[in-house]
Amino acid sequence: CDLGESFGVYTLGRDEQIFPLITSANIACGFHAGDPQVMRRSVAMAVKYGVAIGAHPGTPDLTGFGRRYLEHTLEEFENILIYQVGALDAFARAAGTRTHHVKLHGWWYNKAARDRDLSIAIARTVKALNPEWILFGLSGSQIIHAAKEIGVKCAEEAFIDRTYQPDGCLSSRELPGSLITDPELAAQQCLKIVLEGKVRTTNNAEIPIRADTLCIHGDNPTATSILTLVRQRLHEQGINVAAIGSI
Numbered sequence: 001c002d003l004g005e006s007f008g009v010y011t012l013g014r015d016e017q018i019f020p021l022i023t024s025a026n027i028a029c030g031f032h033a034g035d036p037q038v039m040r041r042s043v044a045m046a047v048k049y050g051v052a053i054g055a056h057p058g059t060p061d062l063t064g065f066g067r068r069y070l071e072h073t074l075e076e077f078e079n080i081l082i083y084q085v086g087a088l089d090a091f092a093r094a095a096g097t098r099t100h101h102v103k104l105h106g107w108w109y110n111k112a113a114r115d116r117d118l119s120i121a122i123a124r125t126v127k128a129l130n131p132e133w134i135l136f137g138l139s140g141s142q143i144i145h146a147a148k149e150i151g152v153k154c155a156e157e158a159f160i161d162r163t164y165q166p167d168g169c170l171s172s173r174e175l176p177g178s179l180i181t182d183p184e185l186a187a188q189q190c191l192k193i194v195l196e197g198k199v200r201t202t203n204n205a206e207i208p209i210r211a212d213t214l215c216i217h218g219d220n221p222t223a224t225s226i227l228t229l230v231r232q233r234l235h236e237q238g239i240n241v242a243a244i245g246s247i
Contacts, residue, residue: 001227002026002056002105003218004042005033005065013218019045021227023243024052024213026103026136029084032058032066036087043091052243053092054136057084058105066106067173074121077108081125089130100243101155102126103136104143113141113169123147123154134245139209140168155244158211160190160230161220164201168209171202181222183229190214190230194239213244 003019004027005012012033019025027042028034034042046053058066060080072080081102089099104112104122112119119142126135127150137143139156147154161180163171171178180186192198193214198206216223216230234241 001216001218001223002028002103004028004038004056005218006038007033007035007062014224015042015045015218017224018218018227019049019051021224021231022051022216023241023246024054024101026054026056026101026105026215027088028105029055029057029088031060031080031084032062032064032105036091039088039091040094043088043095043097047095047097052100052246053088053097054101054103055085055088055099056103056105057081057088057108059108066108069107074117077118078121078125081122082129085126085129099130099133100245101134101136103157109138110170112143113138116142116146119143119146120150123150123152127152136213138168138170139211153245155212156210157213157215158193158199158209159215160186160193161216161223161226164199164207164209166201166203166205166207168207175202179217179220180226181220183222183225186216186226187229187233191233191237194234195237 001022003015003025025046059070061070092099123146134153134155135147136155136157139158163178193211199209
């Protein structure tokens with residue numbers, strides 16, 4: 001789950017209720033959301049509930065929550081990645097634990113899914129920072145191909161609370177219904193991904209999808225209800241839920 005997205009006097013999401021229901025947390029690093037106090041509290045909650053800690057860096061755009069187009073050079077992208085991941089990793093080490101993975105946020109995430117040059121730059125940077133870290137990316141996308149090409153550990157990510165386009169990309173948040181808030185619909189999408197390796201697209205077709213890790217957004221207003229139902233349905237199918245790399 002993408003978490004730690006409050007900052008200053010602004011509260012976003014229900015992190016305290018969500019942490020007990022997940023196995024991996026993608027913690028905002030201060031550019032699109034989050035701040036030092038929130039980052040430290042988020043790491044502490046991850047330690048408390050045995051949740052794998054991931055850095056969730058975004059572009060420097062608090063006003064737009066990192067979801068607006070904000071172009072940079074490859075060097076600038078590398079530097080803002082190093083800056084943010086380094087900060088989150090410091091909080092993890094201060095808490096006596098470690099960073100487990102890295103996942104880009106918002107517009108940056110979607111751009112890397114399509115842009116080979118950017119994906120190569122991101123993968124190389126993550127590998128240089130720590131070759132043991134796992135790079136999360138959209139299933140079947142350029143960032144997964146780049147990671148495999150240069151030998152970076154990676155996890156193909158699928159979403160249980162977002163709709164998909166026929167090309168396997170996520171629907172733009174500008175489109176109505178792009179965020180799934182109905183727990184039953186989210187649970188159905190989750191089970192189809194896990195059990196069948198397929199996802200239904202907005203044109204009602206089914207496309208293949210690989211999922212090493214499943215994501216839900218912490219700012220989804222029904223996140224706790226979705227997670228509770230999803231965990232129940234997975235348990236009923238005899239499916240164990242664990243952080244990638246732990247089994």
